[in-house]
Amino acid sequence: MPDTPATRAAQATPASVARKIKGLSDRAIAWIFVGPTIFLLLAINIFPLIWTIQLSFTNFKANRAGREIKNVGLRNYERILTDSDIWLNMQATAHFLFWTIFFQVLIGFTLAYLINKKFKGNDLWTTIIVLPMMLSPAVVGNFWKFLYQPQIGLFNYVVAFFSGKDPSSFEMLGSVQLAPWSIVIVDTWMWTPFVMLICLAGLRSIPDYIYEAAEVDRASKLRQFFTITIPMVLPFLMLAVLFRGIENFKMFDLVVQLTGGGPGSTTELTSINLKREAFEKWRTGYASAYAIILFVTVFGLASIYVKALNKVKER
């Protein structure tokens, strides 16, 4: 008998087990292995999704078990899509999403590029830079709240030092103009290291001989950067954007700690609004429709993005 992994596995199978599965086809054995996973997937993902879709067409309220459940057709969807307040929440989310990703990619890539250079204390700096992403979002939210405090906050004092303004003359969390930027700053501070690490992996995956060949061809450093570094890191960057995009679309804890969605509804992201509808107002049917709309939006955008990512990889 040849010594292959299959024969080694067959020999390792206890006799009692071998007797039991004797006569079972390969397909049956495969189902035995895959079955539990499929069952869990159906129970945990697919069934709740189907149930949520069903609830989205009703007036069901989870806190009113005895109440008659009526089918309301597409009314929940219509109300959500025509509600100007929800569109404002969508705009706030889009603002947050766009600017956090923009800054995180820009700063993250720059840091990765610098860290990738060999210099003394490289490892120490890497460790220091990644510290923020190791903290709990609740902790980060709370201490940035203090940093932003107009009377005692360090952030205001630093800005005041450079701008010459009175520290208590502006409120990062209380101003309609500044609050959306205050959450962008904190999220960027916290998650830029994550983007940096992915970019660093991309940069370190580029073989040195490509740069050496470019040197032989007398390509300038700038040319090397745009024709070697950027194209080869791009799939990693796009992956980082995908991760951060999905994460920030469902951003909740950090913003709740910082602003609670305020002032007014200025920083009320869709996830915060959805939580209010589902678990504070208990409009379960309405919130289900809301969740489905968000799910379709994220799923659709992510699918398009993944296709683009694959195309970039194929190049």
Place this chain on the structure above:
Amino acid sequence: MRSLHLASVSALTMAAASFGSAAQAEDLTLCWAAWDPANALVELSKEFEAQSGHTMSFEFIPWPNFADRMLNELNSGGKLCDLLIGDSQWIGGGAENGHYVKLNDFFDAEGISMDDFAEATVYAYSTWPKGTPNYYALPAMGDANGWFYRKDWFERDDIKAAFKEATGRDLAEPKTQKELLEIAQFFQGREIDGNTVYGASIFTERGSEGITMGVTSALYPWGFKYENTPGSYDMEGAVNSPEAVEALEFYKEFYETATPPGYTNSYMGESLDAFKSGQVAMAMNWFAFFPGLYADPNTGGDKIDFFVNPPQNQEGSTLGGQGISVVAYSDKQDAALEYIKWFSDPDVQAKWWSLGGYSAHNSVLNDPGFKDSAPFAGDFLEAMGGVQDFWQEPAYAELLIAMQKRLHDYIVADQGTAKEALDALVEDWTEVFEDEGKL
């Protein structure tokens, strides 16, 4: 209050005898918010443990999460709490959704009369539908939104003279809402002992109920009504009346001109911090905190005094406080009812007040020594005479969240006008009541 203390000892002894025959010792869990009175209740409940043989556990949730946590618990039929001191606005949902045990038969059997408790508290904390003799809670903790101020600053000659010069009147506790604002504006940005101080800390919190509780403290004195005719849900012209608009504009002006910078999302904790750190001359908060404030070594004692929410067109204070209910999902309802019976005893109520809880029992409130028993006791009585509460409907959470949004959008985010905010609120509430089938 000495007579109350002495009486409580004898009553507790008698109560001990009556509970001596308890069939089975249980471990009861009482759920409430985490705040000063909860600590007093732990102390008080030791007497119950000693007398009944039952043991008491406590689940105290911080205020910002209290409603979320407890309503989730009730909605899921959870057995965590045998007794719940739930907010007054939950009574409608508690009754209609079957979360609370109806107590009428128990009260009749045990001779507990609701006439023994202050009428406003029975109405607000115990009855559903409102005002009917259907009881789902025993008034446990009377409370209202009131004010406290730096008495030492108000008594300083230089400050009094400056105030007289600025306003033409003497610096004293305000008699109207507009006087309140005037005093707060006077202190705003003023230098006292080398520090910049501010007028007052008011409620502006967005996430739970804060800004609604603050704004209603202005709305009620202006004569705000939720409906034109009680029970009819006809809100147009009541909720957005000219008086309501004026009161809302007043609160916005207060926020913009007389509060410390950065207080854009402040509630109970922030109000206490602002006062204790010497930042503000005045602050609004619930009477429940007043014993702790008075006892504070830095800003309490002779440095602090209290006043009831000032009237404008009429008296009016925002109701706080809670009733104690037996949770319908509890397996220990008999023992929980024993606790209610013990708690309703006049002498236990007297001890409750002496420990820092706000009893709603008439024997305590009408005691001749009550007004002088604490510097805020008289104000508390006065406030409870003019309290008004938010909707107590089963859909109260939806109604509250809508109001939080409209108020914060207008006052803190400076969007639209007061009339537009209240008009939008009427629309929101109309939609809620339509969904409820009440319109």
